[in-house]
Amino acid sequence: MQDAVVSPEKTEEAKLKARYPHLGTKPGGSDLLRKRLQKGQKYFDSGDYNMAKAKMKNKQLPTAAAEKTEITGDHIPTPQDLPQRKQSLVASKLAV
Amino acid sequence: MAGAGGGGNDVQWCFSQVKGAIDDDVAEADIISTVEFNHSGELLATGDKGGRVVIFQQEIENKSQQQCRSEYNVYSTFQSHEPEFDYLKSLEIEEKINKIRWLPQKNAAQFLLSTNDKTIKLWKISERDKRPEGYNLKEEDGRYRDAATITTLQVPVFRPMDLMVEASPRRVFANGHTYHINSISVNSDNETYLSADDLRINMWHLEITDRSFNIVDIKPANMEELTEVITAAEFHPHQCNTFVYSSSKGTIRLCDMRASALCDKHSKLFEEPEDPSNRSFFSEIISSISDVKFSHNGRYMMTRDYLSVKIWDLNMENRPVETYQVHEYLRSKLCSLYENDCIFDKFECCWNGNDSVVMTGSYNNFFRMLDRSQRRDVTLEASRESCKPRQVLKPRRVCAGGKRKKDEISVDSLDFNKKILHTAWHPQENIIAVATTNNLYIFQEKVN
Numbered sequence: 446m447q448d449a450v451v452s453p454e455k456t457e458e459a460k461l462k463a464r465y466p467h468l469g470t471k472p473g474g475s476d477l478l479r480k481r482l483q484k485g486q487k488y489f490d491s492g493d494y495n496m497a498k499a500k501m502k503n504k505q506l507p508t509a510a511a512e513k514t515e516i517t518g519d520h521i522p523t524p525q526d527l528p529q530r531k532q533s534l535v536a537s538k539l540a541v
Numbered sequence: 542m543a544g545a546g547g548g549g550n551d552v553q554w555c556f557s558q559v560k561g562a563i564d565d566d567v568a569e570a571d572i573i574s575t576v577e578f579n580h581s582g583e584l585l586a587t588g589d590k591g592g593r594v595v596i597f598q599q600e601i602e603n604k605s606q607q608q609c610r611s612e613y614n615v616y617s618t619f620q621s622h623e624p625e626f627d628y629l630k631s632l633e634i635e636e637k638i639n640k641i642r643w644l645p646q647k648n649a650a651q652f653l654l655s656t657n658d659k660t661i662k663l664w665k666i667s668e669r670d671k672r673p674e675g676y677n678l679k680e681e682d683g684r685y686r687d688a689a690t691i692t693t694l695q696v697p698v699f700r701p702m703d704l705m706v707e708a709s710p711r712r713v714f715a716n717g718h719t720y721h722i723n724s725i726s727v728n729s730d731n732e733t734y735l736s737a738d739d740l741r742i743n744m745w746h747l748e749i750t751d752r753s754f755n756i757v758d759i760k761p762a763n764m765e766e767l768t769e770v771i772t773a774a775e776f777h778p779h780q781c782n783t784f785v786y787s788s789s790k791g792t793i794r795l796c797d798m799r800a801s802a803l804c805d806k807h808s809k810l811f812e813e814p815e816d817p818s819n820r821s822f823f824s825e826i827i828s829s830i831s832d833v834k835f836s837h838n839g840r841y842m843m844t845r846d847y848l849s850v851k852i853w854d855l856n857m858e859n860r861p862v863e864t865y866q867v868h869e870y871l872r873s874k875l876c877s878l879y880e881n882d883c884i885f886d887k888f889e890c891c892w893n894g895n896d897s898v899v900m901t902g903s904y905n906n907f908f909r910m911l912d913r914s915q916r917r918d919v920t921l922e923a924s925r926e927s928c929k930p931r932q933v934l935k936p937r938r939v940c941a942g943g944k945r946k947k948d949e950i951s952v953d954s955l956d957f958n959k960k961i962l963h964t965a966w967h968p969q970e971n972i973i974a975v976a977t978t979n980n981l982y983i984f985q986e987k988v989n
Contacts, residue, residue, distance in 0.1 A: 453873035462611040
Protein backbone atom coordinates (compact mmCIF):
# COMPACT_ATOMS: atom_id res chain seq x y z
CA MET A 446 0.00 0.00 0.00
CA GLN A 447 1.42 3.36 -1.00
CA ASP A 448 2.09 5.96 1.65
CA ALA A 449 0.24 9.09 0.57
CA VAL A 450 2.15 11.58 2.72
CA VAL A 451 3.50 14.43 0.60
CA SER A 452 6.78 15.84 1.78
CA PRO A 453 6.64 19.44 3.08
CA GLU A 454 9.13 20.40 0.38
CA LYS A 455 6.84 19.20 -2.41
CA THR A 456 3.92 21.10 -0.85
CA GLU A 457 6.04 24.25 -0.81
CA GLU A 458 7.06 23.63 -4.42
CA ALA A 459 3.43 23.37 -5.45
CA LYS A 460 2.70 26.68 -3.71
CA LEU A 461 5.54 28.37 -5.54
CA LYS A 462 4.54 26.97 -8.93
CA ALA A 463 1.01 28.19 -8.34
CA ARG A 464 2.26 31.73 -7.82
CA TYR A 465 4.86 31.72 -10.54
CA PRO A 466 3.76 29.35 -13.30
CA HIS A 467 6.74 30.11 -15.54
CA LEU A 468 9.28 29.25 -12.90
CA GLY A 469 11.62 26.44 -13.78
CA THR A 470 10.69 26.34 -17.46
CA LYS A 471 14.19 27.52 -18.24
CA PRO A 472 16.97 25.67 -16.48
CA GLY A 473 16.61 27.35 -13.09
CA GLY A 474 20.14 26.55 -12.00
CA SER A 475 21.82 28.53 -14.74
CA ASP A 476 19.58 31.55 -14.28
CA LEU A 477 20.27 31.74 -10.58
CA LEU A 478 23.97 31.18 -11.09
CA ARG A 479 24.23 33.77 -13.79
CA LYS A 480 22.46 36.32 -11.59
CA ARG A 481 24.98 35.53 -8.87
CA LEU A 482 27.93 35.99 -11.18
CA GLN A 483 26.62 39.32 -12.43
CA LYS A 484 26.23 40.91 -9.03
CA GLY A 485 27.38 44.50 -9.01
CA GLN A 486 26.67 45.25 -12.66
CA LYS A 487 25.89 48.92 -13.12
CA TYR A 488 25.51 50.47 -16.53
CA PHE A 489 27.15 53.77 -17.29
CA ASP A 490 27.75 55.48 -20.60
CA SER A 491 30.58 57.96 -20.34
CA GLY A 492 29.61 59.58 -23.61
CA ASP A 493 26.10 60.31 -22.43
CA TYR A 494 27.39 61.47 -19.10
CA ASN A 495 29.88 63.93 -20.50
CA MET A 496 27.40 65.28 -23.04
CA ALA A 497 24.94 65.82 -20.23
CA LYS A 498 27.53 67.57 -18.12
CA ALA A 499 28.36 69.91 -20.98
CA LYS A 500 24.75 70.69 -21.86
CA MET A 501 23.55 71.13 -18.31
CA LYS A 502 24.62 74.73 -18.22
CA ASN A 503 22.40 75.64 -21.18
CA LYS A 504 19.12 73.76 -21.11
CA GLN A 505 16.97 71.35 -19.19
CA LEU A 506 17.53 67.73 -20.00
CA PRO A 507 14.89 65.01 -20.00
CA THR A 508 14.61 64.25 -16.34
CA ALA A 509 15.69 60.93 -15.03
CA ALA A 510 13.10 58.40 -14.04
CA ALA A 511 12.34 58.07 -10.36
CA GLU A 512 14.24 54.81 -10.28
CA LYS A 513 17.79 55.84 -9.65
CA THR A 514 19.45 52.49 -9.20
CA GLU A 515 19.43 51.26 -12.80
CA ILE A 516 21.03 53.79 -15.12
CA THR A 517 20.94 52.48 -18.66
CA GLY A 518 21.13 54.09 -22.09
CA ASP A 519 17.42 54.93 -21.93
CA HIS A 520 17.95 58.31 -20.37
CA ILE A 521 20.88 60.62 -20.09
CA PRO A 522 22.45 60.40 -16.66
CA THR A 523 23.35 63.54 -14.85
CA PRO A 524 26.01 63.75 -12.16
CA GLN A 525 23.25 63.71 -9.55
CA ASP A 526 21.86 60.45 -10.91
CA LEU A 527 25.00 58.45 -10.51
CA PRO A 528 24.91 56.35 -7.37
CA GLN A 529 27.26 57.97 -4.98
CA ARG A 530 29.81 55.61 -3.57
CA LYS A 531 30.77 57.45 -0.47
CA GLN A 532 33.88 56.23 1.21
CA SER A 533 33.56 55.31 4.84
CA LEU A 534 34.90 58.16 6.88
CA VAL A 535 33.00 57.12 9.97
CA ALA A 536 34.57 54.73 12.43
CA SER A 537 32.87 51.42 13.09
CA LYS A 538 30.37 51.46 15.97
CA LEU A 539 31.99 48.27 17.26
CA ALA A 540 35.11 50.29 18.03
CA VAL A 541 33.44 52.57 20.52
CA MET B 542 33.77 21.22 32.30
CA ALA B 543 37.24 22.74 32.35
CA GLY B 544 38.16 25.25 29.72
CA ALA B 545 39.68 22.63 27.48
CA GLY B 546 37.55 23.77 24.60
CA GLY B 547 35.09 20.95 25.10
CA GLY B 548 31.56 21.17 26.32
CA GLY B 549 28.22 21.32 24.67
CA ASN B 550 25.44 20.90 27.09
CA ASP B 551 27.22 20.49 30.37
CA VAL B 552 28.65 23.88 29.58
CA GLN B 553 26.44 26.74 30.59
CA TRP B 554 26.95 29.77 28.42
CA CYS B 555 26.66 33.20 29.85
CA PHE B 556 26.76 36.68 28.50
CA SER B 557 30.09 38.43 28.60
CA GLN B 558 30.02 41.46 26.31
CA VAL B 559 28.19 43.04 23.41
CA LYS B 560 29.72 45.48 20.94
CA GLY B 561 27.94 47.84 18.62
CA ALA B 562 25.06 50.31 18.59
CA ILE B 563 21.77 49.57 20.30
CA ASP B 564 19.50 51.46 17.92
CA ASP B 565 17.37 49.47 15.51
CA ASP B 566 18.17 51.67 12.55
CA VAL B 567 21.13 49.83 11.12
CA ALA B 568 23.37 51.59 8.61
CA GLU B 569 24.45 49.32 5.73
CA ALA B 570 28.10 49.90 6.53
CA ASP B 571 27.68 48.55 10.07
CA ILE B 572 26.53 45.11 8.96
CA ILE B 573 29.11 42.64 10.22
CA SER B 574 30.35 40.40 7.43
CA THR B 575 33.05 38.27 9.04
CA VAL B 576 34.36 37.28 12.50
CA GLU B 577 37.63 35.46 13.20
CA PHE B 578 39.78 34.65 16.22
CA ASN B 579 43.54 34.52 15.69
CA HIS B 580 45.49 31.32 16.41
CA SER B 581 46.01 32.03 20.09
CA GLY B 582 42.54 33.44 20.63
CA GLU B 583 44.01 36.60 22.07
CA LEU B 584 42.76 38.68 19.16
CA LEU B 585 39.30 38.77 17.61
CA ALA B 586 38.78 40.50 14.28
CA THR B 587 35.54 41.63 12.65
CA GLY B 588 34.95 42.97 9.16
CA ASP B 589 31.91 44.90 8.01
CA LYS B 590 30.05 45.97 4.90
CA GLY B 591 31.70 49.38 5.09
CA GLY B 592 35.11 47.82 4.49
CA ARG B 593 36.30 48.37 8.05
CA VAL B 594 38.15 45.97 10.31
CA VAL B 595 37.93 46.14 14.10
CA ILE B 596 40.31 44.04 16.20
CA PHE B 597 39.64 43.27 19.86
CA GLN B 598 42.25 42.05 22.31
CA GLN B 599 41.61 39.71 25.20
CA GLU B 600 42.44 41.10 28.61
CA ILE B 601 42.35 38.62 31.43
CA GLU B 602 40.96 39.86 34.70
CA ASN B 603 42.95 37.80 37.10
CA LYS B 604 45.80 35.83 35.63
CA SER B 605 46.44 33.86 38.83
CA GLN B 606 43.09 32.09 38.75
CA GLN B 607 42.79 29.17 36.40
CA GLN B 608 39.27 29.89 35.27
CA CYS B 609 38.82 33.59 35.05
CA ARG B 610 36.85 36.22 33.30
CA SER B 611 38.31 37.79 30.27
CA GLU B 612 37.21 40.78 28.30
CA TYR B 613 37.78 41.77 24.72
CA ASN B 614 38.55 45.43 24.20
CA VAL B 615 39.23 47.42 21.08
CA TYR B 616 42.84 47.02 20.03
CA SER B 617 42.91 48.46 16.54
CA THR B 618 40.53 49.58 13.83
CA PHE B 619 41.20 50.55 10.24
CA GLN B 620 39.64 50.97 6.82
CA SER B 621 40.69 47.88 4.91
CA HIS B 622 38.89 48.29 1.59
CA GLU B 623 37.22 51.16 -0.24
CA PRO B 624 34.38 51.01 -2.75
CA GLU B 625 35.58 50.91 -6.35
CA PHE B 626 34.05 51.11 -9.79
CA ASP B 627 35.47 49.03 -12.62
CA TYR B 628 34.70 51.27 -15.58
CA LEU B 629 35.81 48.70 -18.10
CA LYS B 630 33.28 46.13 -16.98
CA SER B 631 30.68 48.52 -15.56
CA LEU B 632 31.03 46.70 -12.32
CA GLU B 633 30.60 48.15 -8.90
CA ILE B 634 33.04 46.61 -6.43
CA GLU B 635 31.75 46.56 -2.90
CA GLU B 636 34.07 47.34 -0.03
CA LYS B 637 32.43 44.69 2.11
CA ILE B 638 34.97 42.44 3.84
CA ASN B 639 34.05 38.92 2.86
CA LYS B 640 36.67 37.11 4.91
CA ILE B 641 39.49 37.73 7.36
CA ARG B 642 42.14 35.11 8.01
CA TRP B 643 44.97 35.50 10.51
CA LEU B 644 48.52 34.37 9.83
CA PRO B 645 50.22 32.44 12.63
CA GLN B 646 52.36 34.81 14.65
CA LYS B 647 56.06 34.79 13.75
CA ASN B 648 57.33 37.90 15.52
CA ALA B 649 56.04 40.81 17.57
CA ALA B 650 53.68 41.97 14.86
CA GLN B 651 50.37 40.36 13.86
CA PHE B 652 49.36 39.77 10.27
CA LEU B 653 45.98 39.17 8.73
CA LEU B 654 44.56 38.79 5.26
CA SER B 655 41.32 40.59 4.49
CA THR B 656 39.42 40.38 1.25
CA ASN B 657 36.50 41.98 -0.52
CA ASP B 658 35.02 40.69 -3.81
CA LYS B 659 38.13 41.41 -5.87
CA THR B 660 41.21 42.31 -3.83
CA ILE B 661 43.05 40.61 -0.98
CA LYS B 662 45.22 42.66 1.35
CA LEU B 663 47.85 41.64 3.88
CA TRP B 664 47.76 43.91 6.92
CA LYS B 665 50.47 44.26 9.53
CA ILE B 666 49.32 45.22 12.99
CA SER B 667 52.18 46.35 15.20
CA GLU B 668 52.55 47.96 18.57
CA ARG B 669 54.57 50.99 19.33
CA ASP B 670 55.20 51.74 22.99
CA LYS B 671 58.46 53.70 22.79
CA ARG B 672 59.47 56.76 20.89
CA PRO B 673 62.81 58.43 20.35
CA GLU B 674 63.27 61.71 22.16
CA GLY B 675 66.06 64.23 22.33
CA TYR B 676 66.84 64.91 18.69
CA ASN B 677 69.44 67.54 18.01
CA LEU B 678 68.01 69.04 14.86
CA LYS B 679 64.29 68.82 15.69
CA GLU B 680 62.05 70.10 18.45
CA GLU B 681 59.86 67.59 20.26
CA ASP B 682 56.89 68.60 18.11
CA GLY B 683 58.82 67.97 14.88
CA ARG B 684 59.72 71.52 13.88
CA TYR B 685 63.25 71.97 12.73
CA ARG B 686 65.62 73.94 14.90
CA ASP B 687 67.71 76.74 13.58
CA ALA B 688 71.13 75.09 13.20
CA ALA B 689 72.87 78.23 14.40
CA THR B 690 71.27 77.87 17.86
CA ILE B 691 72.64 74.37 18.48
CA THR B 692 75.64 74.45 20.75
CA THR B 693 75.65 71.01 22.36
CA LEU B 694 75.20 67.44 21.14
CA GLN B 695 72.93 64.89 22.77
CA VAL B 696 72.16 61.26 21.99
CA PRO B 697 68.46 60.61 21.35
CA VAL B 698 67.02 57.94 23.61
CA PHE B 699 63.88 55.79 23.52
CA ARG B 700 61.32 56.79 26.11
CA PRO B 701 58.11 54.93 26.89
CA MET B 702 54.92 56.31 25.40
CA ASP B 703 51.22 55.38 25.44
CA LEU B 704 50.66 52.21 23.47
CA MET B 705 49.86 52.90 19.86
CA VAL B 706 48.64 50.12 17.59
CA GLU B 707 49.29 50.71 13.92
CA ALA B 708 47.82 48.86 10.99
CA SER B 709 49.56 49.12 7.65
CA PRO B 710 48.87 47.38 4.36
CA ARG B 711 51.95 45.37 3.46
CA ARG B 712 50.73 43.62 0.32
CA VAL B 713 47.87 44.15 -2.07
CA PHE B 714 46.91 41.11 -4.15
CA ALA B 715 44.81 42.62 -6.90
CA ASN B 716 43.47 41.61 -10.29
CA GLY B 717 43.55 37.90 -9.58
CA HIS B 718 39.83 37.29 -9.85
CA THR B 719 37.24 37.87 -12.51
CA TYR B 720 34.41 36.67 -10.28
CA HIS B 721 33.58 37.38 -6.66
CA ILE B 722 35.97 36.09 -4.00
CA ASN B 723 34.16 33.98 -1.41
CA SER B 724 37.06 32.41 0.52
CA ILE B 725 40.68 32.81 1.49
CA SER B 726 42.71 30.23 3.37
CA VAL B 727 46.27 30.37 4.68
CA ASN B 728 48.32 27.25 4.01
CA SER B 729 50.03 25.35 6.82
CA ASP B 730 53.34 26.06 5.07
CA ASN B 731 52.95 29.71 6.16
CA GLU B 732 54.13 30.89 2.78
CA THR B 733 51.14 30.50 0.53
CA TYR B 734 47.41 30.98 0.64
CA LEU B 735 44.46 30.30 -1.64
CA SER B 736 41.65 32.57 -2.76
CA ALA B 737 38.48 31.23 -4.33
CA ASP B 738 35.85 32.93 -6.45
CA ASP B 739 32.71 31.47 -8.05
CA LEU B 740 34.61 29.65 -10.78
CA ARG B 741 38.32 29.66 -9.98
CA ILE B 742 40.77 29.10 -7.17
CA ASN B 743 44.18 30.80 -7.11
CA MET B 744 47.22 30.13 -5.00
CA TRP B 745 49.39 33.05 -3.97
CA HIS B 746 52.72 33.45 -2.24
CA LEU B 747 52.44 35.91 0.63
CA GLU B 748 55.49 37.81 -0.64
CA ILE B 749 54.48 38.02 -4.30
CA THR B 750 51.65 40.23 -5.45
CA ASP B 751 52.05 40.32 -9.20
CA ARG B 752 51.56 36.64 -9.88
CA SER B 753 49.35 33.82 -8.72
CA PHE B 754 48.83 30.22 -9.77
CA ASN B 755 45.42 29.12 -10.92
CA ILE B 756 44.81 25.74 -9.30
CA VAL B 757 41.12 25.14 -10.03
CA ASP B 758 39.09 26.37 -12.99
CA ILE B 759 35.53 25.17 -13.43
CA LYS B 760 34.47 27.78 -15.95
CA PRO B 761 32.79 25.98 -18.87
CA ALA B 762 33.79 26.91 -22.42
CA ASN B 763 30.19 27.90 -23.01
CA MET B 764 28.66 29.82 -20.11
CA GLU B 765 25.25 28.48 -21.07
CA GLU B 766 26.47 25.14 -19.75
CA LEU B 767 27.20 26.52 -16.29
CA THR B 768 25.63 24.28 -13.68
CA GLU B 769 27.55 24.85 -10.50
CA VAL B 770 29.79 27.38 -8.78
CA ILE B 771 32.43 27.22 -6.07
CA THR B 772 31.02 28.34 -2.74
CA ALA B 773 33.91 27.89 -0.28
CA ALA B 774 37.47 26.57 -0.14
CA GLU B 775 40.00 25.76 2.57
CA PHE B 776 43.49 24.36 2.93
CA HIS B 777 44.00 21.30 5.12
CA PRO B 778 45.29 22.37 8.55
CA HIS B 779 48.40 20.15 8.38
CA GLN B 780 48.87 18.81 4.87
CA CYS B 781 50.11 21.71 2.77
CA ASN B 782 49.31 19.90 -0.47
CA THR B 783 45.63 19.32 0.27
CA PHE B 784 42.64 21.61 0.00
CA VAL B 785 38.88 21.24 -0.42
CA TYR B 786 36.25 23.27 -2.21
CA SER B 787 32.49 23.06 -1.96
CA SER B 788 29.90 23.71 -4.64
CA SER B 789 26.40 25.07 -5.07
CA LYS B 790 25.27 21.51 -5.85
CA GLY B 791 26.21 20.19 -2.42
CA THR B 792 29.43 18.43 -3.35
CA ILE B 793 32.89 18.80 -1.86
CA ARG B 794 36.03 18.07 -3.79
CA LEU B 795 39.35 17.32 -2.14
CA CYS B 796 42.37 18.11 -4.26
CA ASP B 797 46.01 17.14 -3.94
CA MET B 798 48.40 19.64 -5.48
CA ARG B 799 51.08 16.98 -5.85
CA ALA B 800 48.95 15.23 -8.46
CA SER B 801 49.02 18.06 -11.01
CA ALA B 802 49.47 21.79 -11.36
CA LEU B 803 45.84 22.33 -12.29
CA CYS B 804 43.61 20.48 -9.84
CA ASP B 805 40.50 20.32 -12.01
CA LYS B 806 40.43 16.60 -11.42
CA HIS B 807 39.63 15.93 -7.80
CA SER B 808 41.30 13.31 -5.63
CA LYS B 809 38.11 12.74 -3.68
CA LEU B 810 34.50 13.71 -4.27
CA PHE B 811 32.25 13.89 -1.23
CA GLU B 812 28.57 13.66 -2.06
CA GLU B 813 25.61 12.26 -0.24
CA PRO B 814 23.32 10.32 -2.57
CA GLU B 815 19.88 11.84 -2.85
CA ASP B 816 16.62 9.98 -3.07
CA PRO B 817 15.36 11.05 -6.53
CA SER B 818 11.73 10.72 -5.41
CA ASN B 819 12.34 13.45 -2.84
CA ARG B 820 13.66 15.89 -5.38
CA SER B 821 11.87 19.24 -5.60
CA PHE B 822 12.49 22.68 -7.08
CA PHE B 823 14.24 23.60 -3.85
CA SER B 824 16.49 20.56 -3.57
CA GLU B 825 19.48 22.01 -5.32
CA ILE B 826 19.16 25.43 -3.72
CA ILE B 827 19.04 24.09 -0.17
CA SER B 828 21.83 21.63 -0.83
CA SER B 829 24.20 24.45 -1.81
CA ILE B 830 27.05 24.45 0.69
CA SER B 831 27.62 27.84 2.27
CA ASP B 832 30.67 26.96 4.37
CA VAL B 833 33.27 24.20 4.69
CA LYS B 834 35.68 23.90 7.62
CA PHE B 835 38.28 21.29 8.46
CA SER B 836 38.37 20.04 12.04
CA HIS B 837 41.41 21.10 14.04
CA ASN B 838 42.77 17.56 14.00
CA GLY B 839 42.49 17.44 10.22
CA ARG B 840 40.54 14.17 10.13
CA TYR B 841 37.10 15.59 9.48
CA MET B 842 35.45 18.43 7.66
CA MET B 843 32.14 20.11 8.33
CA THR B 844 29.78 21.52 5.70
CA ARG B 845 26.81 23.83 6.17
CA ASP B 846 23.91 23.81 3.77
CA TYR B 847 20.65 25.69 4.22
CA LEU B 848 18.99 23.33 6.69
CA SER B 849 21.77 21.15 8.09
CA VAL B 850 25.34 20.70 9.23
CA LYS B 851 27.21 17.60 8.05
CA ILE B 852 30.42 16.11 9.38
CA TRP B 853 32.47 14.16 6.86
CA ASP B 854 35.27 11.71 7.55
CA LEU B 855 37.96 12.46 4.97
CA ASN B 856 38.28 8.73 4.39
CA MET B 857 34.64 8.27 3.45
CA GLU B 858 33.29 9.96 0.36
CA ASN B 859 29.88 8.44 -0.10
CA ARG B 860 28.11 9.97 2.87
CA PRO B 861 28.69 12.15 5.93
CA VAL B 862 29.35 10.44 9.24
CA GLU B 863 27.05 12.82 11.10
CA THR B 864 24.16 15.05 10.05
CA TYR B 865 22.56 17.64 12.30
CA GLN B 866 19.35 19.52 11.54
CA VAL B 867 19.78 23.21 12.22
CA HIS B 868 16.19 24.38 11.70
CA GLU B 869 14.22 21.59 10.05
CA TYR B 870 10.99 23.50 10.77
CA LEU B 871 11.89 25.78 7.85
CA ARG B 872 11.35 22.98 5.33
CA SER B 873 7.64 23.76 5.28
CA LYS B 874 8.37 27.46 4.73
CA LEU B 875 10.61 27.16 1.70
CA CYS B 876 8.16 28.89 -0.59
CA SER B 877 8.18 32.15 1.39
CA LEU B 878 11.89 31.82 2.11
CA TYR B 879 12.46 31.67 -1.64
CA GLU B 880 10.28 34.71 -2.22
CA ASN B 881 12.08 36.82 0.38
CA ASP B 882 15.49 35.54 -0.75
CA CYS B 883 16.31 34.11 2.67
CA ILE B 884 16.82 30.71 1.07
CA PHE B 885 20.05 32.12 -0.36
CA ASP B 886 21.46 33.20 3.02
CA LYS B 887 24.98 31.90 3.57
CA PHE B 888 25.45 30.60 7.08
CA GLU B 889 28.91 29.78 8.39
CA CYS B 890 29.86 27.14 10.93
CA CYS B 891 32.75 26.53 13.29
CA TRP B 892 34.41 23.90 15.47
CA ASN B 893 35.39 24.23 19.11
CA GLY B 894 39.01 23.74 20.10
CA ASN B 895 38.93 19.98 20.57
CA ASP B 896 36.43 19.26 17.74
CA SER B 897 33.78 17.91 20.10
CA VAL B 898 31.17 20.63 19.49
CA VAL B 899 30.18 22.60 16.40
CA MET B 900 28.23 25.83 16.18
CA THR B 901 26.20 27.55 13.50
CA GLY B 902 23.69 30.39 13.27
CA SER B 903 20.02 30.57 12.41
CA TYR B 904 17.23 33.17 12.28
CA ASN B 905 15.68 35.27 15.04
CA ASN B 906 19.23 35.74 16.36
CA PHE B 907 19.26 32.10 17.36
CA PHE B 908 22.39 29.99 17.13
CA ARG B 909 22.86 26.27 17.57
CA MET B 910 25.45 24.31 19.52
CA LEU B 911 25.72 20.73 18.32
CA ASP B 912 27.56 18.41 20.67
CA ARG B 913 29.09 15.56 18.70
CA SER B 914 30.35 13.54 21.63
CA GLN B 915 27.13 13.66 23.62
CA ARG B 916 24.81 13.72 20.63
CA ARG B 917 22.84 16.60 22.05
CA ASP B 918 22.05 20.05 20.75
CA VAL B 919 20.85 23.34 22.14
CA THR B 920 19.47 26.54 20.66
CA LEU B 921 20.57 29.82 22.24
CA GLU B 922 19.76 33.42 21.46
CA ALA B 923 21.91 36.53 21.14
CA SER B 924 19.65 39.21 22.45
CA ARG B 925 19.91 42.52 24.25
CA GLU B 926 17.42 41.11 26.72
CA SER B 927 19.92 38.62 28.10
CA CYS B 928 22.66 41.15 28.60
CA LYS B 929 23.12 41.26 32.33
CA PRO B 930 26.72 40.52 33.28
CA ARG B 931 27.29 36.75 33.55
CA GLN B 932 23.63 36.04 32.83
CA VAL B 933 23.22 32.41 31.83
CA LEU B 934 21.61 31.87 28.43
CA LYS B 935 18.38 29.94 28.47
CA PRO B 936 17.80 27.32 25.78
CA ARG B 937 15.23 28.34 23.18
CA ARG B 938 12.67 26.14 21.53
CA VAL B 939 10.81 26.61 18.28
CA CYS B 940 7.35 25.18 17.88
CA ALA B 941 6.98 23.78 14.39
CA GLY B 942 3.27 23.34 14.48
CA GLY B 943 0.40 22.41 16.69
CA LYS B 944 0.03 23.66 20.21
CA ARG B 945 2.71 26.06 21.26
CA LYS B 946 4.07 25.38 24.72
CA LYS B 947 5.02 28.09 27.14
CA ASP B 948 8.46 29.58 26.37
CA GLU B 949 8.36 28.25 22.82
CA ILE B 950 8.29 30.52 19.83
CA SER B 951 6.28 29.61 16.77
CA VAL B 952 7.91 29.43 13.34
CA ASP B 953 5.73 32.22 12.02
CA SER B 954 6.93 34.56 14.75
CA LEU B 955 10.57 34.17 13.85
CA ASP B 956 12.26 37.32 12.63
CA PHE B 957 13.99 36.39 9.38
CA ASN B 958 15.79 39.71 9.26
CA LYS B 959 17.71 38.81 12.40
CA LYS B 960 20.15 36.29 11.04
CA ILE B 961 23.32 35.00 12.60
CA LEU B 962 25.54 34.18 9.65
CA HIS B 963 28.96 34.54 11.31
CA THR B 964 30.20 32.88 14.47
CA ALA B 965 33.65 32.05 15.82
CA TRP B 966 34.97 29.86 18.63
CA HIS B 967 38.13 30.60 20.61
CA PRO B 968 40.74 28.01 19.62
CA GLN B 969 41.39 26.86 23.18
CA GLU B 970 38.77 28.18 25.55
CA ASN B 971 35.01 28.13 25.75
CA ILE B 972 34.60 31.67 24.50
CA ILE B 973 32.45 32.33 21.45
CA ALA B 974 31.86 35.38 19.29
CA VAL B 975 28.43 35.62 17.67
CA ALA B 976 27.60 38.34 15.15
CA THR B 977 24.04 39.54 14.73
CA THR B 978 23.34 42.06 11.99
CA ASN B 979 25.34 44.88 13.53
CA ASN B 980 26.30 43.70 17.00
CA LEU B 981 29.01 41.38 18.21
CA TYR B 982 28.15 39.24 21.23
CA ILE B 983 30.80 37.48 23.27
CA PHE B 984 29.68 34.60 25.44
CA GLN B 985 31.77 32.63 27.90
CA GLU B 986 31.46 29.42 29.80
CA LYS B 987 29.93 29.93 33.22
CA VAL B 988 32.66 30.13 35.82
CA ASN B 989 31.66 29.06 39.30
